[in-house]
Amino acid sequence: MFSGTDNGTEKWCDANSGSFTIEHIAFGRYGYVRELDATFEQYCNGSTVPLRGAVHAVMPEPPVELAMGMDVAPEGAVNVSDGRITVGGTVTCNKPASVSLVGQVFQVQKKGTPGASYETTVACTPGAPVPWSVSLTSQEPGTSFHPGTATMRSRARADDRDYPVTVDTGQEESQVTLSKA
Template sequence: MRFRSRSRSISKKPRTALTRGATTVASAVLLSGAFGVGTAAAYDVESGSLAFSGDAGEYISGGQSYAYDEGLTTQGYVTNGVPTGVGVFVDAGDGSSWALHLETAGGDVQPLAPGTYSGAAANPAPGRPRIELRGNGRDCLAEGAFAVQDVDITARGYVKKLDATFEQHCPGATESVRGEVHLSNPEPPAETALGLDVAPDAVAGRVDGHALVHGTVTCTEPVALDTYGTVSQTLDGVTTRGTYRTRVDCVPGAPVPWAASAAPTSGVPFQRGDATVIASSTGKDPFYGHTITAGYSGPLQLTKK
């Protein structure tokens, strides 16, 4: 299964599709914004369909009928850990692009659940749910309603199941577009796990007084990590501290080595002897997109070279 990173801004933005171990580039798609919430990644749909048709003269559909069961991706919208909505996107083989957004009322932080959501709008006032179907260069400040028959979205915004129907119309129009969406995905992948180790042996530079530290990182999926820390040493009542930071491309299978130099911030050089280190390694989960972190603290033995 692939994920596609998406923005919820109103402008068109290019999107990329990442597989675990491969990268491809997809076409641009029109996305829209909503009240401030968290956004998960968009995932390829394993099994699903989006179909809709409009009355004669209806603006968004052009009075036509559309049905798609390929080129579908979806993402859940999350507010304070609560899955409040879902986006469904189509990149069709004929070049068509569509986006459907269904969300509960803003401000209440209620999970999207089976039921009928009336009084919805593309740009809803507080307390009103959101509905918006747009695409192929057409959008409007739509109003309408949707009904959810079944839904299962995890706290990370992974959409496992969605069955819903919807109807919307543009402002002042009597013509409507009506449709239904059905999605089914497998169990979500496990989050990427990290490990960080700092070797107990380090070097105090004779010339620059820096502390050269080294260690390893581990990961269950390929991920770029920002690895950083603080080295502290107290000798004869004088404390020397220095920070380091380095970038590590972690790949699973074996510990990946790293090394970095901590420059003393006080001007007092590091010396041979005991020291301590507090370290962290952070990155973005390559599937879910949230920050993942591993920590370490322990002793160091500095030698001179």
């Protein structure tokens, strides 16, 4: 229904018919409309005189897709009195993202294999690597971390704010040297 005024007299379009024809449309990734050319024609209240028009739209470049990376620092620290370790690294991204980091750390020893899992979130901003770290104690009963080499399996994930996609680095395995804190 269309309502408008003509010289102070209100006009209504209670019954209308017409058409809308898309002449050209070009899509980008994820359904982003890049270009649109369309025409329309409308008849109001049985009128034989149509309202006609055309639309031509060229959209700006779509936002870039999220790209990110994760690095694990080759050095970590261990508190020898309680076996607590601190490990970390950096994440990078080409646009702001909330990055979820998950992984495990384990250390093969003669008397057992201490291990721990972690999950943390980092607010990544583009421009420079963003540091992250976690402090962990062994979840295996009767074991604790010691100075030496440990294995770290890590993965980073983030949802792209502009597209329906989750970016995932995949699981990466790294060796970390734990030194006395």
